[in-house]
Amino acid sequence: CDTDFERWIYVLKNMETLNRMPFTARKSVFEKLEKIVDIASLSKEERIKYNESIKVYRDNLVTMEFAEQKGRAEGLVEGIERGLAQGLEKGRAEGKIEERRTIALQMKRMGMPVSSISEVTGLSQSEIDGL
Template identity: 60%
Template sequence: MARFINPFTDVGFKRIFGQAIHKELLIDFLNDLLVGEKRITDITFLDKELLPDFSGDRGVIYDIYCTNEDGEQFIVEMQNREQTFFRERALYYLSQAIARQGERGAEWKFNLKAVYGIFFMNFHLSHSPGKFRTDIVLSDRDTNEVFSDKLRFIFLQLPCFTKEEDECQTDFERWIYVLKNMETFQRLPFKARKSVFEKLEQIVDIASLSKEDRMKYDESIKVYRDHLAVLDFAKQEGLELGMRQGRAEGMAKGIAEGIEQGMAKGIEQGKNEGEMNERLKNARRMKTKGYPIDDIADITGLSTEEINSL
C-alpha cells in the first residue's frame, strides 16, 4: 500500500501546492523553476475562478492562481490528459489573467505585471520536440530578442523526465523526481540536502490526512485511475477498429492508414465518452454522499450546472 499521496490527482496536487498554510512549498518550487531569473519571497493565493464579463462568455477555473510580492501572477496547472487545443487553452488562460489587469481604474496606463503559466503534463504533447521542459516567450523571430517579458509559458512533459535519483543535479530536477515517483516511496529522498522535502513528507503522508480529506483523496484517486482505464480501453478499441478497416481496404494501405485513422477516432471518441460517463458517475455518487458542490466540481472537473442537474 502506498504511503504517500499521488500528486497527479486533483486533490493530491492541490494539497501540495494549493494550500496557503503551506505556501512555502510552492514558493520553493517556483524559485527552483526560475532559478537565476528571480527570487520570490512571498505569494498570495487568488480566487481560482474568474467569472465571465458577459452572459454567454466562458469563465476560467485555474488549479492554482497566485501573485508574488511584486504583483506578478502565476498560474499552475496539472493536466493528466491531452486536449485537442491544449496550447490554445494555455494561451486563453494566461490572456484572461493579462486582460483582468485592465480593471484597476481609469488611471491605469497599461503597466502590466508579468503572468507565468506553469503546466505539468502527465502525457506527451502532440507535435512537440519530445523534451521535458519547454519555455515559451514573446520574442523577435529573426533575432530571438525578447519583445516582452510579460507573458511566459513553461510546459513540463513529465513522461520525458527519466532521470534517476543520483542523476538529479539541480533542486528543480529533485522536485520533479520526487513528484513523479512519490507514490512509490516509503520515505522521501533529498531531505538531508533540502529541508523543504522534510515538510513535504509530512504533508503528503496519507496517514496524516483527516477523515474528510481521506474521503476526498480516495474519490480523487478513483477518478484518476478510471481515467487511465478509459484511456487504455480507447487505445485498444482504436487499434482494433483500425485493423478492421485496414483489412477491408487492403493489407498494405490499410495497416498504414487504417490503424492511424482508427486509433485517432477510437481514442478520441472512447476517451471523451468514457471520461464524461465516469465523471458523471463519480459526481452523482459524491452528491449522494453529501459532498459540497464546490468540492465535487474541484475533483471531477464538472461545472456546477452539470452537477446540479444530476
C-alpha cells in the first residue's frame, strides 16, 4: 500500500482477519482505528466494565477540575479580603497622619509654640515648620 486510500481499503477489507493493525508506525489514524476496533470487539460484559471504567475516569477528571476551580475561587476571595484589609489599614494610618498635620497647622495659625504643637500631635519640629 502506497497511499492512504490504499491503506484504508486494505484495512477495511481485512479487518476481521487482522490480529494487528498494519501501518501503525506510519499513521496515527490507524492507531485510533485500532482502538475503535478493539472496543467494538469486546463482549457485552467486557464493554460494560470498559464503560464503567471510562465513567469513573471521567468522573475523577471532573472532580479534580472542580476542586481546582473551587480552590482558585477560594484563593481569590481570600486574596481580595487580605488586600482590602491591608488597604483599609494603610488608609487609616495615612488619614491619622493627615489629621495630625491639619491639627498642627491650625495650632500653628493660632500662634502656639512649635514645641507644644509637637507634643500634642506627635509630629517632629521639622514637619511642623514645613507646614
